[in-house]
Amino acid sequence: MSDSNATSYDLLQAQQILTLLKKNPCLISKERDSEEATSPYSKLSRLAPPKQAEPCRTTDTAELILPAEPKSEDIPQTFTSWENCITWCMTLTRAEAAFVVDSQGFIIACRGRIPSQGYEGAGAELICSIEQLERIAPDAGRLSCIDLEFDKKRLVGFVAASDETALYIVGLMEPEVLSSTAKHKVLNQIINNLPTMD
Amino acid sequence: MANIISVISSKGGAGKTTVALNLAVALAEKGSNTLLVDIDPLGAIGLSLAKSDTEWTGIAEYIVERYPIEDAIIKTKLPYLSILPRGRLDPLDIALYEEVFYSTKMLQDILKTVEDKFQYIIIDTPSGLGMVTRSALIESNFVLIPLQAEPLSLRSISQTLRVINHVREQENVTLQLLGILATMVQLHQDTSFQVMKAVWGSLSSVLETYIPRADVFSVASEKGLPIAFLGGKYPPEALRFELLATEIENTIQELGGLTGEANERQQRDLL
Numbered sequence: 001m002s003d004s005n006a007t008s009y010d011l012l013q014a015q016q017i018l019t020l021l022k023k024n025p026c027l028i029s030k031e032r033d034s035e036e037a038t039s040p041y042s043k044l045s046r047l048a049p050p051k052q053a054e055p056c057r058t059t060d061t062a063e064l065i066l067p068a069e070p071k072s073e074d075i076p077q078t079f080t081s082w083e084n085c086i087t088w089c090m091t092l093t094r095a096e097a098a099f100v101v102d103s104q105g106f107i108i109a110c111r112g113r114i115p116s117q118g119y120e121g122a123g124a125e126l127i128c129s130i131e132q133l134e135r136i137a138p139d140a141g142r143l144s145c146i147d148l149e150f151d152k153k154r155l156v157g158f159v160a161a162s163d164e165t166a167l168y169i170v171g172l173m174e175p176e177v178l179s180s181t182a183k184h185k186v187l188n189q190i191i192n193n194l195p196t197m198d
Numbered sequence: 199m200a201n202i203i204s205v206i207s208s209k210g211g212a213g214k215t216t217v218a219l220n221l222a223v224a225l226a227e228k229g230s231n232t233l234l235v236d237i238d239p240l241g242a243i244g245l246s247l248a249k250s251d252t253e254w255t256g257i258a259e260y261i262v263e264r265y266p267i268e269d270a271i272i273k274t275k276l277p278y279l280s281i282l283p284r285g286r287l288d289p290l291d292i293a294l295y296e297e298v299f300y301s302t303k304m305l306q307d308i309l310k311t312v313e314d315k316f317q318y319i320i321i322d323t324p325s326g327l328g329m330v331t332r333s334a335l336i337e338s339n340f341v342l343i344p345l346q347a348e349p350l351s352l353r354s355i356s357q358t359l360r361v362i363n364h365v366r367e368q369e370n371v372t373l374q375l376l377g378i379l380a381t382m383v384q385l386h387q388d389t390s391f392q393v394m395k396a397v398w399g400s401l402s403s404v405l406e407t408y409i410p411r412a413d414v415f416s417v418a419s420e421k422g423l424p425i426a427f428l429g430g431k432y433p434p435e436a437l438r439f440e441l442l443a444t445e446i447e448n449t450i451q452e453l454g455g456l457t458g459e460a461n462e463r464q465q466r467d468l469l
Contacts, residue, residue, distance in 0.1 A: 009352050009393075011400040017359040018403050021366065021375045 079193040082109035093175035103167040160190045200313040201455045204338040208358045210325035212346040213381035215242040218322035223424040224443035226279035233316040234281045238324040239292040241284040248422020258285030300329035327361045335365040340376045347383040347390045380408035407442040
């Protein structure tokens with residue numbers, strides 16, 4: 001162990017950081033840019049988009065924890081049209097497409113990556129399916145949301161209706177996984193705006 | 199408001215859990231109301247106290263069942279020491295546990311719920327600088343780095359400091375370095391001595407107290423006790439932790455931390 005190479009340590013960088021840690025963090029930020037430029041580390045964060053400070057996106061974790069901060073589905077929204085509504089839904093859920101179906105199965109609004117055959121078939125099937133699904137548990141109340149996982153796609157449908165308005169379904173193609181709490185909040189936003197949307 | 203101290207190290211086996219446990223005991227023995235929080239997914243605190251992996255409920259149950267966190271806190275026989283265990287976490291769920299820690303404000307919520315009741319909260323973190331450790335740093339006021347007195351630990355210290363510096367700049371401006379605590383020191387052994395020479399000569403923020411390597415830690419681990427609780431002659435290493443507790447209290451005071459009521463001495467009668 002008397003070999004000086006074996007027992008020498010390059011602690012210059014460590015001491016530089018220790019010196020920085022003794023300073024006020026506000027003063028450090030200006031020095032940081034130059035430090036980043038000369039940093040000996042490979043920055044994986046330069047290759048990937050920065051992680052957003054948002055609640056977990058996986059189903060399990062999202063449903064386990066109550067959100068600590070007000071999220072965009074908590075803030076009351078005002079929609080004047082179905083276009084506005086599905087645009088907001090797409091932004092919130094990062095869906096690649098969205099559509100609205102009326103009680104007859106007709107598409108009354110759609111947005112995003114619309115398939116060549118449109119959503120007419122999907123809309124009609126959804127209306128039929130919801131009637132069938134409600135029969136599974138007749139005493140469980142009104143079906144409010146369906147979450148369908150296919151091999152290649154995800155479809156979430158919100159069933160919006162109130163005593164004064166007809167039934168509508170808002171379908172989201174490939175949205176992010178939403179917790180049941182978030183789904184209810186989204187649905188409430190849609191229902192609350194039903195009287196004002198045309 | 200508690201002084202929240204994360205004990206972190208990029209390298210495993212540096213003595214984080216031993217330091218966290220025995221420091222918490224020493225602070226509590228001095229009369230400071232102390233909570234030891236085990237966020238290590240391996241549940242190292244429970245294992246150190248000879249508890250089985252599934253014996254204590256804790257953070258895992260809080261995540262899964264929204265179990266009240268106050269109910270998960272264990273009051274120990276030492277009057278001022280409580281423990282918040284990791285809980286019965288399935289090892290297969292560790293990745294999910296880490297994800298929950300970093301992508302939600304769960305730890306913040308837990309600490310907010312309990313911090314008014316304690317003067318010190320010591321957080322034992324897992325080895326490495328991953329998501330659980332990062333979230334602990336984000337929620338702490340202070341960070342303590344155990345540095346094993348051996349070459350690999352010393353060569354990796356820059357990694358730990360770099361992460362602390364980043365968190366301080368970007369995510370938690372209130373975070374302050376309490377110091378580097380040398381552990382498993384063997385000054386009579388050449389390698390360990392050379393490491394300590396380099397530490398003392400090249401780094402600032404090294405605490406005066408250091409923890410020597412000693413058999414008593416293995417004995418305590420085998421019995422599932424903090425070293426101060428072992429029977430027989432009071433081990434000098436336990437005295438080290440008393441000194442460490444005092445040094446940390448003083449450092450926190452110098453750094454503007456909260457000293458609390460326990461530091462305000464009442465007049466006493468001698469006769």
